Amino acid sequence: MSKQPVAVVGVGQTKHVAARQDVSIAGLVREAAVRALADAELTWADIDAVVIGKAPDFFEGVMMPELYLAEALGAVGKPMLRVHTAGSVGGSTALVAANLVAAGVHGTVLTVAFEKQSESNAMWGLSLPVPFQQPLTAGAGGFFAPHVRAYMRRTGAPDTVGSLVAFKDRRNALKNPYAHLHEHDLTLEQVQTSPMLWDPIRYSETCPSSDGACALVLTGDSGAARAPRPPAWVHGGAMRSEPTIFAGKDYVSPQAGRDCAADVYRQAGVTDPRRQIDLAEIYVPFSWYEPMWLENLGFADQGEGWKLVEAGVTEMDGDLPVNPSGGVLSSNPIGASGMIRFAEAALQVRGLAGEHQIDGARRALGHAYGGGAQFFSMWLVGSERPDH
């Protein structure tokens, strides 16, 4: 099977905030899309198809919002489709769009992901009772906190590791004008003494609830040749899923995540991710997921992820910066969060990440996960065109 190379030529996002009361959902997604088109110096007429993604409808209380977004996204008379894979959806949506280009189905595709959390209550949407379980899960934090505890127990990591990640990401966010949280005066001590919400997860180790959208313009060789700015090339992309519950499921390091990363690395010819990848934008909604995913993604051996955090390896000036944008811990429009990871990885290898640019970034990983740590989507982008 011969695949067309795929290039990211346009990136757009909104300034993520707690509540965008000045725009509707349609206005929000259009804002991101217009910015991505401007980056690519393209018009609506240049777009052949639109792929949109968001998390569960109950997060905004709007059933099938894509029905009324076709005109806002210039999709009238063109194919438009929606992707849904819970929190990983932003990543999956970008991959579906990339696959349409790679397969030669469409020349240039606009892909958009969003969430307007202020219009409903996502924690409530995530706490709906399941008939055959005791209703005990209080939002995503309540679901993931026991698995964080299992990681701490399994590895013997010191209690402070989570606070180091949170403090790093919130400091990084100060360099990203689109990040939701800009906590200029935050101290590490404040993170470590912030209220315990779902013990062992503290308030300052938790993602915010955001309104925001992200958009990408994806195209092939000829589109990349016409692009006004350097493109990011897709070197590998994959999705994997597994059941929410099964005997032997490893919630700390799910098999689907390991398999997904292995597939991406194989496509990209990566055999030593720690050395061959310059930075990673990883989906870390609760701070402890940074060391957990470092292991799951093969950046660290089992039980060693927290040591990279403690040694400062994942800091902006470390040898594997993680979430220079501030990450999900600083902006979380849920449906868009995965696409923002993919977009930030692309901006870095294009050299267009502004103040949070990692010098000389040539290869970057974008990662997202969703559901009960059961859906994974990742891509590896590079500054060089892949030679397959």
Next chain:
Amino acid sequence: MTTAAELLAGIPELAGAEPVTRVTIPARLEYTHTPGSAQTRFLTALPDKRLLAERCPQCTRVYVPPRGACPTCGVATTEQLELPHTGTVTTFCIVNIAAKGLNIEVPYCYAYVLLDGAHVGLHARVGDVPYADVRIGQRVEAVWNEERLGPSLASISHFRPTGEPDADPESYRRWM
């Protein structure tokens, strides 16, 4: 950006009106759940304080509550068995924040309890113990809700420590 007030200013009939920027539309969700034969057996045994599980004929893993099929092997789980009321806490968190719509007093301890003989954890509350003393590996037993025994998991009020020594980590390592 044009504000709502600026847009209204161009419409004479609405001169002086307060712009409407938001309306609240309540949404409600009500399920009619059809439990199927495996869950029906499980639910109808609860008023008698019996915990029914099912074993996968291929991988021999034991599921409670049973779902009628093994999610790994994709085959029907036909063998029923009854589990004891004791188990091991494989992990937990203390919830200090109330979720809208969840009618539980905070704080509470939300735990995965691996019933003896099962291979998946039951989601349950752990109580009758200071939360600082709850730990991974702790042995616990079911406390039944005598006033509310019925075909629902609410029949189990919570789990409490049995006072036995902690379980050998090897006994639950693969099932946490």
